[in-house]
Amino acid sequence: MEIIIADHAGFCFGVERAVGLVEETSRKHTGVYTLGPIIHNPQIVRKFAEQGVGVCEDTDNFSNENTVVIRSHGVPKQTYGDLSEKSVNVVDATCPFVKKAQNSAQKLGQGGASVVVYGENNHPEVQSIVSFIDSEYFIVSGEAEANALPFREQYALIAQTTQNSESFDKIAEILKTKCSGLTVSNTICNATNLRQAAAISLAGQVDTMLVIGGKNSGNTTRLYEICKGICPRTMHIETKDELCKELFKDSRKVGITAGASTPGYLVDEVIEFLKEVTNEQD
Ligand code: SF4
Structure with missing residues (x-):
């Protein structure tokens, strides 16, 4: 079974920047929150929670003892005013x-x-x-x-x-x-166009397509829909745990792509799993 990874799979520039800013901020400050999940990827949000970074949906309970990271999707204009009124330390990770x-x-x-x-x-x-x-x-x-x-x-x-x-x-x-x-x-943004073009090209060459990323991620879901329209055997998964070897018994060529909010380690885990399947098929 051949495994082909699409160009431009995984973290885009804006998400990489936002995740890096949360990491850096959590090292420097206490009382760190993101305003809403920093990206639409449950595994990354959970990882940050373990490092003490909370998720808060509104500005009501913040004070000048908090540092708030604004996510790559941005926030309403009014939110900047609310945070400033409360003298909250703001790290703006809104994608350029x-x-x-x-x-x-x-x-x-x-x-x-x-x-x-x-x-x-x-x-x-x-x-x-x-x-x-x-x-x-x-x-x-x-x-x-x-x-x-x-x-x-x-x-x-x-x-x-x-x-x-x-x-x-x-x-x-x-x-x-x-x-x-x-x-x-x-x-x-170009990241979306590049991901979609690469996914379209790959979905036309394979018999099975895996799209990795949060089920709550809009851009991952769109990649899934596009691929599904070309390659009927397309699956949207968040992690390798959703896969079993049986699924690939008739597959000869598997394509992989991942949304802009999918961390590289989740893609690597899927690749490792597929390599094991391939070895067993041989
Ligand atoms: S997909 Fe969103 S976060 Fe990523 S580079 Fe484009 S606009 Fe920025």
Whole structure:
């Protein structure tokens, strides 16, 4: 059985940076919390909990004795104000690409356009992006919702960083028919595009595809959906413990990819497991 690992599998730049900042902060300070899980990966969140880093969903109970790390997805604008009022020490691990989306949202709204954010309504990153918009805005999760938007003089389109580029372009085309002037700022980050392109290419070459990452991770789930559409025998797993040797008895070529929030050691464990299966098959 051949094992092929997709290019660009696992931690992206922003997640690596955020995880590194939590590690560094936990060494330097006590009373450290992340505001919401630092990334959508339960294994990493558990590891930090063991190192004494707590997860708190809101700012209510913080004081000047706490250090709070803001996650890579970012937080609503108001949260910065709340933390500053309480004199909390803040370490901002918001990914620079999310910052760019927040800044674009703010600028486009100030320009007077109705801002359309292509993303998941309840996702924390989308909630953080829209909090920077002072004008009217709409969140659309796909083409159907874009089609239902009203006519406006000016629309501006941005995206949650992990969305699909093809759908983004289609939504831009739809919006052109709904306004007199459209400004497009493609805020989808390259890490997502690269991961998706590599996964698409690999899923077409293998008979079994494993997508590793948090079940609560949006970008991992999207990788899974894309791969499943190409390679019907695609499985979404968080760790090697979800696998058994039986699953691979008919497999000749197994492809592996991992979401941007999946640590390398979880990928390595799956590879080790598959090597054992291969050795037994020989
Ligand atoms: S996927 Fe992109 S935007 Fe999100 S954390 Fe990674 S590098 Fe940043």
